Amino acid sequence: MEYDVVVVGGGPSGLSAAIRLKQLAAEKGQEISVCLLEKGSEIGAHILSGAVLEPRTLNELIPDWKEKGAPLNTPAKSDRFLYLTETESIQLPTPPQMNNHGNYIISLGNFCRWLGQQAEELGVEIYPGFAAAEVLYHADGSVKGVATGNVGTGKTGEEEGEPGIELWARQTIFAEGCRGSLTKGLFERFNLRAEADPQTYGIGIKELWEVKPELHEEGKITHTAGWPMDQSTYGGSFLYHLENNQVVVGFVVGLDYQNPYLSPYEEFQRFKTHPAIKGVFEGGRRLSYGARAISEGGLQSIPKLTFAGGVLVGDTAGFLNVPKIKGTHTAMKSGMLAAEAVFAVLAANPEAQGAEAVAYTQAFKQSWLHDELHSVRNIRPSFRWGLWPAMIYSAIDTYLFRGKAPWTLRHKHHDHECLKSKDECSPIAYPKPDGVLTFDRLSSVFISNTNHSEDQPPHLKLKDASVPIRINLAQYDAPEQRYCPAGVYEIVGREEGKPQLQINAQNCVHCKTCDIKDPTQNINWATPEGGGGPNYPNM
Known part of the structure; x- marks a missing residue:
């Protein structure tokens, strides 16, 4: 199948790019064919975020969004920022980046479903349930498009199954989200990270609750720092009151943590038991x-955005504003900027294949998006000094220098390089779940509606099958047992003296944490069959 543009990924950046392309074509009176692939069973199925939406980009993209029924139903009404000790909470001044006046508490999944409707009305062809599994190249090395994965291959790979579809495009927009499986290959092939700092990541874990009406305060926003994280581990929580007596609660842990015994999932469950939260x-x-994982490196970790035949947008490139704890408006803006550059390339070269939309990078550098990320570039890397030094520095950077300090702090290490050996750290004793406020991982995965066809090749692949026991277990007590929030990785056979790693790939919620945090980078996350994975409602 041939198109002018293929977009890989149905998140806010990919959908915004597709919409903007069709808007530009209508403005110029031209035809442009745009196809969008989404690996989830529907648009929104794999979308998860806090989420508080700053509507700045939406106002630019679809100014009449209110008339068109965008699901922005809960205006933010109040902000609280708490520092937690194990038993107490101290209210701190809300940092200016966390001021949510004019913003909306939303379900990002439902917002993307609405964006998908707007895209289809403009003529974008959207194919949910199709996972882009391979990048295709022209003979000159430029990107030609993508191919979807085979279906029904069988677990051993011996059965042939149905072959995937090749989608050829004059330009391909990669909007895969955090740690995109195809984007990793593009980084290497085109050396896109040569001048960028290492990307650093966090894992965000979230639950949606229905609470008693008398405990619900629509529009209320609470963020916390401190307990249960220690002073050297980056992390914090969010608590947002939606409409209909619903509350979302979540916890983010920086994946540059050092203790191999730390479990982000268990830290989140423990957080909910705090006296200031549990009520x-x-x-x-x-x-x-x-x-899901999030890209936290900020401006200095953004790679080269363009290459022959394609561009990177959204969280696959790393446009998250970490101090704001917002990435939707920035992802959408990157998609719009990319679409404008891609459209210009197509208009200037009607027959050209594999051109590079270099104007995208220049447009980004001249945009408010660059200014916003530049002003907060030093805050996340300052947390390597510890919580209180970082908070003091962040206040100085924000209030004194106003984001214009004459220096840029660097990210010096990949997250997987930060893990200490088990002998250097103490095990963490986590309380058992009570099934009322705190829960085990398997019951949590059950309500994520995660499903994978069992008769397919595993999408979590080990480069060396001996490494999990020979290195990970021996040196780090198999941290994959703890950093995975879905119980995918288990060490079995220990009692018999024959330990081995068991991979429960059917549990995978596609967070990509294993691909990021594995200390030897031995785990490779690839796309499973299209439509597999979680099916998030209202997340």
């Missing part, structure tokens, strides 16, 4: 659960 959930009911 919100009394008598409530947990509705949904999910997890």
